[in-house]
Amino acid sequence: MNAPELLLIDPIPQSGMPMDALDLLVIRCGLAASQRVGARPLVRGLGPEAFAAMCAACVPGEALENGAAERPVFDEFEELFELLMEHAAPLDQTGIWLSAVIATAAQRDNHLWQDMGLPSRRELSSILRQRFPTIAALNTGDMKWKKFFYRQLCQRAGVPICKSPNCTDCVDHSVCFGPEL
Ligand code: SF4
Numbered sequence: 102m103n104a105p106e107l108l109l110i111d112p113i114p115q116s117g118m119p120m121d122a123l124d125l126l127v128i129r130c131g132l133a134a135s136q137r138v139g140a141r142p143l144v145r146g147l148g149p150e151a152f153a154a155m156c157a158a159c160v161p162g163e164a165l166e167n168g169a170a171e172r173p174v175f176d177e178f179e180e181l182f183e184l185l186m187e188h189a190a191p192l193d194q195t196g197i198w199l200s201a202v203i204a205t206a207a208q209r210d211n212h213l214w215q216d217m218g219l220p221s222r223r224e225l226s227s228i229l230r231q232r233f234p235t236i237a238a239l240n241t242g243d244m245k246w247k248k249f250f251y252r253q254l255c256q257r258a259g260v261p262i263c264k265s266p267n268c269t270d271c272v273d274h275s276v277c278f279g280p281e282l
Pocket of ligand 1 (some may be wrong): 252262263264265266267268269271272273274275277278
């Protein structure tokens with residue numbers, strides 16, 4: 102399904118306060134990664150005003166067009182976008198932008214930090230713990246982030262994807278855990 106067009110919660114970015122450096126890094130990297138792979142839209146789930154406000158706050162001076170998908174995409178973007186927004190604390194403009202950027206990148210094929218164009222997994226773990234603390238705290242075993250999110254979505258949907266009732270005994274343990282290199 103196509104993502105909904107979201108309206109801005111607050112049209113004034115952070116009440117004029119400078120944005121947090123990690124927030125800025127993640128959004129800038131996500132935008133750059135989308136540009137590199139030719140994604141259209143660059144960031145899904147944001148309406149034109151929200152996208153323009155994000156660019157004005159995060160990449161001022163760059164005239165970016167979000168673009169539109171040529172055809173409907175059937176994936177888990179909306180579910181992940183909603184999941185992240187449910188756990189964004191606070192759910193302010195930056196929380197929505199980050200949710201959109203992360204859920205957009207997560208539809209690609211590599212480790213999530215790579216899909217987002219981040220320097221390493223560390224920045225991804227930091228932004229998730231800082232901005233989405235309640236869901237990040239559920240990843241007690243340090244599961245690979247993309248695997249973790251999709252496990253969360255499957256559990257919510259009541260769809261069993263795991264081959265074992267617990268991770269310790271699972272033949273897919275190395276797929277879900279371990280270094281994301
Ligand atoms: S290790 Fe096995 S049980 Fe644990 S999340 Fe992965 S697939 Fe599921």
